[in-house]
Amino acid sequence: MSDSMSDGDSCSYSCYRGDPKSFEELRAFWQDIFQDPEEFVDFYFDKVLSENRVILARSDADQSLVGMLHLHMYPVMIDGKRAKGCYIVKSGVLPEYRDHGIMHRMLEEATDIAREEGCAIIYGATDHEEEMERLGFFTAGEYVELDIDIMMIEEDNGVPDDLSGEEGYYTVRFRDLTDEQLSRLAEEADEGLAKKYAAYVLRNGASLASMRDEHLCQSGGVMAVYESGMSMDEAKSERLAGIFAYDIYDDTLYVHRFENFDYNVRYTLDTVVRFAEEAACRRCVVRMPAAEMCDDVYNLLGTTARLEEAQGIVAKCLTDTASSDEEKIKRKCFFDEIV
Secondary structure: OOOOOOOHHHEEEEEEEOOHHHHHHHHHHHHHHHOOOHHHHHHHHHHHHHHOEEEEEEEOOOOOEEEEEEEEEEEEEEOOEEEEEEEEEEEEEOHHHOOOOHHHHHHHHHHHHHHHOOOOEEEEEEOOHHHHHOOOOEEEEOEEEEEEEHHHHHHOOOOOOOOOOOOOOEEEEHHHOOHHHHHHHHHHHHHHHHHHOOEEEOOOHHHHHHHHHHHHOOOEEEEEEEOOOOOOOOOOOOOEEEEEEEEEEOOEEEEEEEEEOOOOOHHHHHHHHHHHHHOOOOEEEEEEEHHHOOHHHHHHHHHHEEEEEOOEEEEEEOOOOHHHHHHHHHHOEEOOOOO
16 A cells, blocks of 8 residues: 555446456456465355455556455444444455555445445454554454474374363364254354453354355364363253364464453363364464463463464444444454455
């Protein structure tokens, strides 16, 4: 992005929802810009794109596509009140057209669309927090990336059995759950998020199914971490410890969504490390909220992990109560990536 808007003004901008005539052109542009796995692109264009809003930037000179930005609408909770949220799924500009204000203009268009849709917040993941602040965005969530050497853990005789503090945590794969079970799990996740965060994305069975399908097509999946002695089929109260979504590439387990509902993050992280061992991965890279880092995590991993900053979350509140909403979101929020 740039303060100069001259080239940005030399493009025309449009927004549409679910126009299949543009899919082929958009898909080619997407693959040129993002280099995503073909399986994920298939999933997005076949299952998701028709429900999202897409902003296009075309050169006035020849009407060629030079930039695009995708938006996903969904429900959120802010200070106990249900509202509508807007996530910036993907945004990109051709290399030769960058740094000329086109992205700036698309983000302005996106903000206007989110307001028209009645959204209380628009947010996205970015490496360019300072540039986004010029458009009124603020840092809503800081994330870190744990790069864990699984081979070193194995050389040290693996993760101790009593590492989690008690025996008996187990995982449930999303792919093994019915729609009814996913809906029940979504309710549990919402309850867990409400206890820890002032603002968060609401779950439902459909959103969890979409999360599952997104990762299944990328040699991955989604898992729920439960405490021993509890079953989704039992009528008694259950305690959901966490959820994590993963993809596996080149002997590395990448955890893109790490949701911990227990105040001791070691339970969920321990399960992730054990799963990476079972999957014969040499490395495990976990993106997680910086607020989850604590002495327990360092004690758990020791010298087997490196800690680095990860892509942060920026947001902009769009309601009449924007100032107070911003303070609540800054206090503690969990906004993840939704395609």
